[in-house]
Amino acid sequence: MKEPLTEELLDALLSGPSVESYLDSTPLPRCELSYYLQDLLAEKNLEQAAVVREAGLNATYGYEIFTGAKKRPSRDKILQLAFAMKLDLRETNRLLKTGQVSELYCKVRRDAIILYCIDNGYSLQAADEELYRMGEKTICQPR
Amino acid sequence: MADKLQEHLNSLARDACYRVCSTLKESEFETTDVVCFSAGNGAELGPFVRKRIKRFAGLGNAYGRVFEAQARGRRFLYLPRIIDCYNAGECLVVIMEYVEGATLEETVRLQGPSVAAARKWFAPACDAVTSLHETFDPPIIHRDLKPSNIIVSPEGLTLIDLGIARSYNEGVDADTRHFGTRSYAPPEQFGFAQTDERSDVYALGNVLAFLLTGRSAGERRDERESGGQDVPPSLSRVVSRATSLDPDQRFQSVQDLKAAFLEAVGVPGALEQATLRAFAPVIEPLERWASAAEDDLWQGGVELHQLARRALDTPGRVRTASLVAGAVWDVVLAASTLIWGKALALRCFDAAGKFVLEGFDFSSRCALFGMCALMPVALFAGTADVRLVAERLRPPRRYRLKWRLVCALAVVAIQAVCFAALLWFRL
Numbered sequence: 001m002k003e004p005l006t007e008e009l010l011d012a013l014l015s016g017p018s019v020e021s022y023l024d025s026t027p028l029p030r031c032e033l034s035y036y037l038q039d040l041l042a043e044k045n046l047e048q049a050a051v052v053r054e055a056g057l058n059a060t061y062g063y064e065i066f067t068g069a070k071k072r073p074s075r076d077k078i079l080q081l082a083f084a085m086k087l088d089l090r091e092t093n094r095l096l097k098t099g100q101v102s103e104l105y106c107k108v109r110r111d112a113i114i115l116y117c118i119d120n121g122y123s124l125q126a127a128d129e130e131l132y133r134m135g136e137k138t139i140c141q142p143r
Numbered sequence: 144m145a146d147k148l149q150e151h152l153n154s155l156a157r158d159a160c161y162r163v164c165s166t167l168k169e170s171e172f173e174t175t176d177v178v179c180f181s182a183g184n185g186a187e188l189g190p191f192v193r194k195r196i197k198r199f200a201g202l203g204n205a206y207g208r209v210f211e212a213q214a215r216g217r218r219f220l221y222l223p224r225i226i227d228c229y230n231a232g233e234c235l236v237v238i239m240e241y242v243e244g245a246t247l248e249e250t251v252r253l254q255g256p257s258v259a260a261a262r263k264w265f266a267p268a269c270d271a272v273t274s275l276h277e278t279f280d281p282p283i284i285h286r287d288l289k290p291s292n293i294i295v296s297p298e299g300l301t302l303i304d305l306g307i308a309r310s311y312n313e314g315v316d317a318d319t320r321h322f323g324t325r326s327y328a329p330p331e332q333f334g335f336a337q338t339d340e341r342s343d344v345y346a347l348g349n350v351l352a353f354l355l356t357g358r359s360a361g362e363r364r365d366e367r368e369s370g371g372q373d374v375p376p377s378l379s380r381v382v383s384r385a386t387s388l389d390p391d392q393r394f395q396s397v398q399d400l401k402a403a404f405l406e407a408v409g410v411p412g413a414l415e416q417a418t419l420r421a422f423a424p425v426i427e428p429l430e431r432w433a434s435a436a437e438d439d440l441w442q443g444g445v446e447l448h449q450l451a452r453r454a455l456d457t458p459g460r461v462r463t464a465s466l467v468a469g470a471v472w473d474v475v476l477a478a479s480t481l482i483w484g485k486a487l488a489l490r491c492f493d494a495a496g497k498f499v500l501e502g503f504d505f506s507s508r509c510a511l512f513g514m515c516a517l518m519p520v521a522l523f524a525g526t527a528d529v530r531l532v533a534e535r536l537r538p539p540r541r542y543r544l545k546w547r548l549v550c551a552l553a554v555v556a557i558q559a560v561c562f563a564a565l566l567w568f569r570l
Contacts, residue, residue: 089233090199106155106232116151119230130148 033078033099034068040085040095041066055084056124056140075101076139079114083124083139092118110136154229158236164190172197177241190241191226192303195234203235205283205308210237212278219278221271221302242303244296251290251354258375261354262408265347267300268293269401272347275302276340276397283308284338288346289327290353309338326359330388341390344400348385348393351404355382377407 041048052062057080064070065081078099082092093103104111104118113134117127128138161178168175173196179189196203210228213219227238245253247268251260271293276282285308294301329345332338349359355374374382381403387393394400 093233104232106230107159109152112152112155113148115230115232116148134148134152 031098032068033071033073033095034066036095036098037066037081040087040091044085046085051081051084054124055080057081072100075099076141079139080124082118083122083127086121087118089115089118109134114139151229154227154236155231157227158229158231161191161193161238162187163193167192172202178238191238192223192241194237194239195231196237198230198233198235201309202307203237203305205285205305206235206237206239208279208283209305217278219274221267221274221300222305223301223303242294242296242301244294244301246291247293247295247300247350248290248353250295251357256353256355256357258355258378258408261351261378261404264293264295264300265351265354265404266401268350269347269397269404271300271302272343273397273401275308276343282340284340285343285346286328286332286338288343288350289359290350293350329390331390336390339390340396341393344385344393344395344397345387345390347397347400348382351378351385352382375407378404381407 040046041051048062048066049059052059052066055062055077057065057077061070061077062081065073065077075096078096078101079092082095087095089104096103104115106112106115110131113131113136114127117130122130124139128140131138157180160181162181164177164179166174166176173194175192175194177190178193179187180191181187194203194206196206206225206228209219209222210225213225223242224240225237226240227236229236247264254260272285272288275285283305285302285305287304287307288302292302292304294303327346327349329338329342332342353359355378381400384403385393385400394403
């Protein structure tokens, strides 16, 4: 089921007859990183292993993020997952929020470049190339 | 590709430099401000209109397309020039020129709705919407056409607020989001079908109703008002067809609506224009000759008028001459009366009642005519300054010169005729 947007939910809440009926009628999005990731996988019909591979993450590390064992991955790791799952801007920002890191802010030059890449559907590699070209830190760091 | 990213970053850098002068509109989906661009040293450029539109459901897409078209060199007569259009986080920011002028709504409220107002503004409005539909493929449907979104300026009309405009998408059943202004939006915009060009036809029909009566057809339908006060039936039919609830009943394009409107309002349609064009080789020379003749007459009249003006207004010799001539004429007339003596005078008085011409010879008749009919006029005119004659007749101020001319010429003509007659027949 497509997750309703916040504004519409707020409208439904405010215009509904009571809080209980609202809570009963609409399922709320789950607020933890691992849960949200799994919801996204289900929604976009993606395979966890493929996504982890695409993101360039260590298989074990990726597994741990998805199960919730690793609770606070770094911002760049979350961005790698976002690119792998080809999330759009709102989903990326929500993912970052659930991961308890700062959202992408257009006034920060690096974030602006990443935003541009997300908007234009760049892959993770292309985004890293652009970041490197503009002299910013890339998302994937070599170990 | 490389340039676009740098351009994007430059636009974002410039974003911080806009100083808000005033806020025009604020809603949950968009904010519209009037801004000025401030350079580092305090210099400013502007004003511009900046719209921040929340990006979802493709809101504001139209601005991107128009911006790209303008960047490629396309000029739009009826759309504001978009200076910059970029994504700043979750908002689309559009910077465009500030179009001076009142909205169509304010203009019509001030001047009053009328057929004349429709005549003036409806056809350009149709052209404006057509440019949106036809310049782009797939066409951009405005979806928010209403009098407050049309700016009237001396150069013409401008359509603003493409905020909810969307591109027509083949094969989609309904719009993803339902926006619009209730009394101007067609039923399909509320979710029953996808909006297309005919939705704009519906909105334009409402705009026409507004131009004619001051309210949209939707509002009137709501309040169950009967047909328009001073709306001619032909225009009323155009409005009804354009605002049919079923899109298939409406005009299928804005051009059709415009043609129907022009026909209803009496502007020559295509057939009539074709006829005029066919007969142009005959009509045009005639028109030119007529206007040339008119011009010549007018020019001649003007020149004569100017000549007379110069003559009359110049003091000095001419005036003295006219006074002298008048005096001489009076002397001649008086002398001729004395010379001919009592005989004629007696006869004159005898014949005053009945016009018996047999006893008189031609010269006497002329003299009689001169003395009895014209002597008072000649005496009066000749001795007086010609200007005073005109003054005495008291014409309105702006015709004074013309009257002076007429009087002067008349007096001079009469004097000349009498003198000549007298001389000719006397001799």
